[in-house]
Amino acid sequence: MSQADLVVRSAALATDPQTPVDLFVAKGRVVALVASGTRPVPEGAKVVEASGLILLPGLSDVHVHLREPGQEWKETIATGLSAAAKGGFVNVMCMANTDPVNDQACVTETMLDKAAKSHPKGPRLFPVGALTVGLDGKALAPMEELKAAGCKAFSNDGRPVADSELFRRALEYASDLGIPVIDHCEDPYLAPHAGVNEGVVSARLGLRGAPTAGEAIQVARDCLLSKYLGVPIHLAHVSCAQSVDIIRAAKAQGAPVTAETAPHYLILTEEACEGYDTAAKVNPPLRTRTDQQALLAALEDGTIDVLATDHAPHAAHEKETPFDEAPNGISGLETALSVTWELVARGELSAKSLISAWCTRPAEIFGLPQNRFQEGDPADFILFDPAARWTVTPQSLLSKGKNTPLLGRELTGQVRAAYVAGKNALQA
């Protein structure tokens, strides 16, 4: 390994904040991570003083909506990746529900081209290809072509496949190619995109709610198929305790399922929809405190593998409507680490689980570049200031999507630098 050209000094590790460390990087790769001051800084190396900052591996977000092509007024690949970098993400997987849908190589290639031009230092973009043509749930998408163009997974996210036979065949075909399938679990008949949980709040506000069973039924179907076929399925944005119970049982029986949840399910409940707040309208909907606790426990014991933002930016005027008319979605890239770090600070989530869910497991499941701070790993890391306090305002967000129920809330912790292969993606 060549001599280090970058040294990060006196940073703290999230799992051992009392022992400062120095990170040595050469040509975009990790050389060593050592106790601070135990190895001399090579002459000419760039030194980054990181006292008081937490050193984390770069985060991977396996579930974002970047809206380009087709809905650039909500977000572009350029603005979305800027927001991702600000949030500490070095790898970003973007969903296929663009317009046109990402169901052919030319769309994938366009996305990758835009990312390379707007963000040559990263974050890296990994498109998710459509599972079915046009996301219509009728015919399989050309998955080999999409894989060859650069897709890392397939999904019908946003428009789940209700036809179980077609979904089975899609799983089998994708597994031939060695590419994982991400499923949005929603029985379209039981839970038609309501955006609010079926419960006390929906009953009071006179809104049609989505029952947890509408999600859990599809989770159960997917777990059964995964076990039966022996193929992996990644379950997107799990929101409720019922789903967690089913996933835990399936994993115990050897089903190769993995699962994610999003930060908003961990910090907000259905009460956020009171007053018809469309910023809190998301699919699946925000649930109850009981569901929240089940999700936290599942992250801790590994039943839920991954945290993902489900970043879903919308223009302000699109959310400025009566609740029923508003689109589902929360803009989440830039608040994700702060709010999950707060869970760590409060003792509701361990730092080890946080790193596993944001860094290790997503990279393992989807074959993304991964930094374990071992020699030769890509120098993907972030420096996080756990003491910084900032208020979420439209002006504070780089994403075009200002649609978050956290607007006005003061958060603790902010990303100061996000390095992708040794280069800080936060610097122009």
Next chain:
Amino acid sequence: MTWPHKDLLDVTQLSRADATEILRAAKSFQEINSRPVKKVPILKGKSVILFFAEPSTRTKTSFDVAGKRLSADTFSLAKSGSSLTKGESLKDTVLTLQAMKPDAIVMRHNMSGAAKFIAERLECAVINAGDGWHAHPTQALLDAFTLTERWGGVEGKTVLILGDIAHSRVARSNVHLLRLLGASVRLCAPKTLLPHAVSSWGVPVSSDLDEAVRGVDAVMCLRLQLERQQAGLLPDVREYSRRFCMTLPRLAKAAKGAVVLHPGPINRGWEIASDLADASESLILDQVASGVDVRMALLHLYLTRKERKE
């Protein structure tokens, strides 16, 4: 009394004193409606836009009559005749209306929360004439007024609300207002027409009408919409009427002198037997008359609020 509210969005905004004041005012306006010339100049120079994005006979006409009897100028706008059909957003439509400087907008809309949505964006008074499944405050107030007229008050009385509770703004508003005024409320409906979390409302719930009606002082029937059958919530209207149609024999199980109400429009033979609808126990037309009294009171309170403060 200085009226503290800019808008009437939901009865949950009202204190018991507020509700009592509205009923008291309604009583004072009742007299005007029995005069040979039913017009007073109280709201002369005021303008009220009746913006009904959903069909309505009773509520819209009632507000229109109420406004005109108080000498306000009323203007009607339906969704079909508005730019909403051209894709204009609700926000832009109501901002356009506000630019014409009305003193109040009375709005009915098919979406829950729509009245709150516009009230937060408009300077003029907004009166909710029904929003989705959420609230119908003026209906609840006129129902309470009707029962008060009959009984002298609702305190200590028991009212059964019967029918499609899940999709009913009338039920949601009446459950709250009747309890606020001291009445007990029961609900009766097939489970498919009850909200999943109805237990959080804190009132007894039953799917057995013969049991639920025992000892009640009033039965408030709700309208059954045919689309509930099409949505698979009911087998058919015939079966619904066998189980849940209010009839004279069923009313005989209620307290002596019990009455029936219905917000209309009624489907005779489905929700209420035709002979009961026309019987002396029926307050259906009293409700319509009360509607004008109550809406005159509301327009007066909300349109003269600023003058009162000054």
